[in-house]
Amino acid sequence: MVRGVNVHYMASLNENEVLTAKEQIDLKNKKLVRKLIWLVIGSLLFAFALVPLYDVLCTLTGLNGKTNNTAAVIAKAKVDETRWVNVQFTSNVMPGLGWNFYPKQASIRLHPGKIETVIFIAKNTTNEVATGRAVPSITPGIAAANLKKIECFCFVNQSLKPGEEKEMPLRFFVSPELPKDVSDMTLSYAFFPAVK
Amino acid sequence: MSTTTVAHHEEHAEHPTGIMRWLTTTNHKDIGTMYLTFSLIMFLVGGSMILAIRAELFQPGLQLLNPEFFNQLIGVHALIMIFAALMPAATGFANWMIPLQIGAPDMALPRLNNWGFWLLPPSAILLTLPFTLALFGIGDGAMATGWTFYPPLSVQGGIGVDFAIFAVHLLGISSVLGSINIIVTLFNMRAPGMTLMKMPMFAWGWLITAFLLIATIPVLAGAVTMLLTDRHFGTHFFDAAGGGDPIMFQHLFWFFGHPEVYILLLPVWGFIPQILETFSRKPMYGYKAQVYSLWAIGALAVVVWAHHFFTAGMPVPALLYFMYSTMAISLPLAVLFFCWIKTMWKGSMSFETPMLFAVGWIILFGIGGLTGLVLADVAADAQYHNSYFVVAHFHYTLFAGGIMGIMAGTYYWLPKMTGNMYSEKLGKLHFWLTAISFNLTFIPQFFLGLAGMPRRIPDYALQFAEFNMISSIAAFVLGFSQLLFVYNIISCARGGKKATDQVWEGAKGLEWTLPSPPPYHSFTEQPIVK
Numbered sequence: 001m002v003r004g005v006n007v008h009y010m011a012s013l014n015e016n017e018v019l020t021a022k023e024q025i026d027l028k029n030k031k032l033v034r035k036l037i038w039l040v041i042g043s044l045l046f047a048f049a050l051v052p053l054y055d056v057l058c059t060l061t062g063l064n065g066k067t068n069n070t071a072a073v074i075a076k077a078k079v080d081e082t083r084w085v086n087v088q089f090t091s092n093v094m095p096g097l098g099w100n101f102y103p104k105q106a107s108i109r110l111h112p113g114k115i116e117t118v119i120f121i122a123k124n125t126t127n128e129v130a131t132g133r134a135v136p137s138i139t140p141g142i143a144a145a146n147l148k149k150i151e152c153f154c155f156v157n158q159s160l161k162p163g164e165e166k167e168m169p170l171r172f173f174v175s176p177e178l179p180k181d182v183s184d185m186t187l188s189y190a191f192f193p194a195v196k
Numbered sequence: 197m198s199t200t201t202v203a204h205h206e207e208h209a210e211h212p213t214g215i216m217r218w219l220t221t222t223n224h225k226d227i228g229t230m231y232l233t234f235s236l237i238m239f240l241v242g243g244s245m246i247l248a249i250r251a252e253l254f255q256p257g258l259q260l261l262n263p264e265f266f267n268q269l270i271g272v273h274a275l276i277m278i279f280a281a282l283m284p285a286a287t288g289f290a291n292w293m294i295p296l297q298i299g300a301p302d303m304a305l306p307r308l309n310n311w312g313f314w315l316l317p318p319s320a321i322l323l324t325l326p327f328t329l330a331l332f333g334i335g336d337g338a339m340a341t342g343w344t345f346y347p348p349l350s351v352q353g354g355i356g357v358d359f360a361i362f363a364v365h366l367l368g369i370s371s372v373l374g375s376i377n378i379i380v381t382l383f384n385m386r387a388p389g390m391t392l393m394k395m396p397m398f399a400w401g402w403l404i405t406a407f408l409l410i411a412t413i414p415v416l417a418g419a420v421t422m423l424l425t426d427r428h429f430g431t432h433f434f435d436a437a438g439g440g441d442p443i444m445f446q447h448l449f450w451f452f453g454h455p456e457v458y459i460l461l462l463p464v465w466g467f468i469p470q471i472l473e474t475f476s477r478k479p480m481y482g483y484k485a486q487v488y489s490l491w492a493i494g495a496l497a498v499v500v501w502a503h504h505f506f507t508a509g510m511p512v513p514a515l516l517y518f519m520y521s522t523m524a525i526s527l528p529l530a531v532l533f534f535c536w537i538k539t540m541w542k543g544s545m546s547f548e549t550p551m552l553f554a555v556g557w558i559i560l561f562g563i564g565g566l567t568g569l570v571l572a573d574v575a576a577d578a579q580y581h582n583s584y585f586v587v588a589h590f591h592y593t594l595f596a597g598g599i600m601g602i603m604a605g606t607y608y609w610l611p612k613m614t615g616n617m618y619s620e621k622l623g624k625l626h627f628w629l630t631a632i633s634f635n636l637t638f639i640p641q642f643f644l645g646l647a648g649m650p651r652r653i654p655d656y657a658l659q660f661a662e663f664n665m666i667s668s669i670a671a672f673v674l675g676f677s678q679l680l681f682v683y684n685i686i687s688c689a690r691g692g693k694k695a696t697d698q699v700w701e702g703a704k705g706l707e708w709t710l711p712s713p714p715p716y717h718s719f720t721e722q723p724i725v726k
Contacts, residue, residue: 025385028384029304029305029380029384032379032380032383032384033305033376033380036376036379037376039410039411040372040414041414043410043413043414043415044414044415044417044418046414046415047414047415047418047448048418048422050415050444050447050448050451051422051433051444054441054444055441058441133437135436135437139509140511141509141510141511192435192436192437193437194437195430195432195435195437195438
């Protein structure tokens with residue numbers, strides 16, 4: 001015996017389109033499956049949408065220690081001479097790039113708003129021309145947005161001939177909007193083999 | 197009308213025999229059996245891998261395995277245990293029991309069901325094939341990144357990583373198909389009168405699991421696809437030199453990875469209360485509270501992912517958010533624990549094997565949960581991250597909370613599935629051996645972690661020697677006790693004392709109204725639930 005529900009439906013259907021109980025269930029199933037497949041596609045798109053979202057979030061908030069990678073406009077902000085900030089420099093060379101790379105000075109003490117120039121030195125120790133790309137990162141991440149680079153070797157790829165040594169300048173200032181509790185920050189550069 | 201033909205069909209239960217029966221079957225019981233068998237085999241495969249690792253860790257120094265092979269075993273052990281043992285076991289129970297519990301004749305999409313299962317063996321082969329290929333000098337073995345695939349290591353790794361990526365794709369498709377099937381079955385195939393809030397708890401656990409799978413498996417699939425294109429097609433999703441970010445992979449991975457933990461556990465949280473009420477001979481306490489708690493945990497599961505990499509570098513507000521949201525999960529979980537204990541409270545309890553496992557499960561899973569709270573604490577995590585404390589913690593949740601739960605379910609439903617009683621004596625012996633050796637394996641690992649021993653390293657400092665030795669010996673006892681489990685299942689499937697329809701004195705629910713074993717086609721006429 002087929003239970004009440006299904007029999008009911010059948011009576012209300014057009015004579016030409018009489019569906020058996022099983023066909024009705026199948027139809028209902030198909031509809032739900034279609035909805036669920038949209039959900040799957042939605043999640044997949046969401047995964048790829050997370051890539052730009054992640055970048056936007058990091059740039060907006062500086063959460064990941066990401067700095068500007070194009071030249072900042074020189075601010076007319078006043079130099080805050082009541083305050084000292086200590087900026088430290090570290091450097092790394094990633095596997096695949098046969099370079100020596102280090103900052104000429106380990107750290108610099110400066111007033112927010114004052115433009116400073118520091119020098120990094122890179123030397124190609126191999127006997128081949130090599131192109132690298134420096135990727136910066138700032139700790140604490142919250143200060144990343146406040147370190148403004150005016151001129152940086154990290155804005156473009158750098159090529160070194162075999163044995164060539166090059167001084168790479170970085171001109172920057174720390175914006176006076178730097179949160180009050182930050183007195184030290186570290187700027188780290190990792191030189192990667194440039195991608196094609 | 198169609199009823200007569202259906203009834204006719206039921207009497208004969210015609211199906212092809214031999215291998216074709218299993219290749220072509222669309223019957224939920226056959227497919228459930230295949231899932232469970234596959235899961236048991238892979239459980240032994242994954243277990244042997246970890247025994248090789250424990251043998252290496254028996255003493256400090258490198259004795260048996262070279263470090264590269266050690267790393268490969270660690271990652272593949274995890275992938276196999278998670279995707280090929282624990283998940284298929286839960287899906288196997290779903291296939292067997294959900295139609296019986298909700299009074300449906302079969303799963304809603306039987307052919308999809310067949311396909312969902314048959315994607316699993318190829319993916320298991322993909323995962324383990326690189327080991328064999330390496331013997332013939334092709335490639336350098338399976339992926340050696342750990343199961344988390346973190347770049348840049350996974351971008352630099354050998355062909356094993358590609359194999360693992362494709363295996364994850366197949367496993368993902370299989371789980372998504374299974375989930376769609378379960379959701380459709382639960383929404384459309386319930387017996388008349390069975391409202392959602394009358395569904396058995398196991399069905400609820402699976403419904404939430406299925407939604408979590410659909411929401412998160414595609415994210416994992418997307419992440420490993422990005423890894424694949426980074427490896428071979430010149431994209432830079434995770435390459436800092438090209439403007440990408442390796443940390444982003446961790447976010448994508450754990451956006452899937454944390455809900456995955458609950459995906460593994462929710463089905464178990466579903467049937468454990470059913471076992472508790474059966475052997476306490478009183479109704480489940482707090483049905484509604486449990487359902488709402490399951491939903492709350494399901495919802496929280498997708499917003500806490502970053503607690504897996506507190507030490508990767510995050511601003512303090514983010515650390516605090518992920519710490520508090522993670523700790524918030526313990527509230528609905530505490531409700532569940534309370535309901536489980538209250539279900540047994542003043543019940544007329546008896547301790548057959550399923551109940552032993554269920555009660556042991558509550559205690560051990562409780563330890564897993566509480567040590568998780570320790571790790572959720574940002575300040576403490578800086579010390580415990582990537583140490584053996586983490587290893588011990590997630591084995592308390594996934595071995596005790598997952599696999600011992602599955603064992604409880606196996607003993608609970610085995611007489612229903614086979615029609616025969618298993619050996620109660622061997623079952624109890626299996627429980628005690630498992631519970632004791634499990635604790636002896638992992639309690640020392642808590643101490644090792646507190647003392648600072650890092651995970652995933654084949655060698656260790658001398659001061660860790662004693663605890664590692666205890667842990668290794670206990671791991672071998674744990675491993676070999678599982679042979680009792682296998683023997684008990686096989687001998688039960690082959691014969692033994694006949695089981696009654698109800699099997700357990702206190703068992704309630706539609707599956708216990710059918711004969712044991714249930715006919716090949718059951719509930720072709722749906723029962724009415726009041």
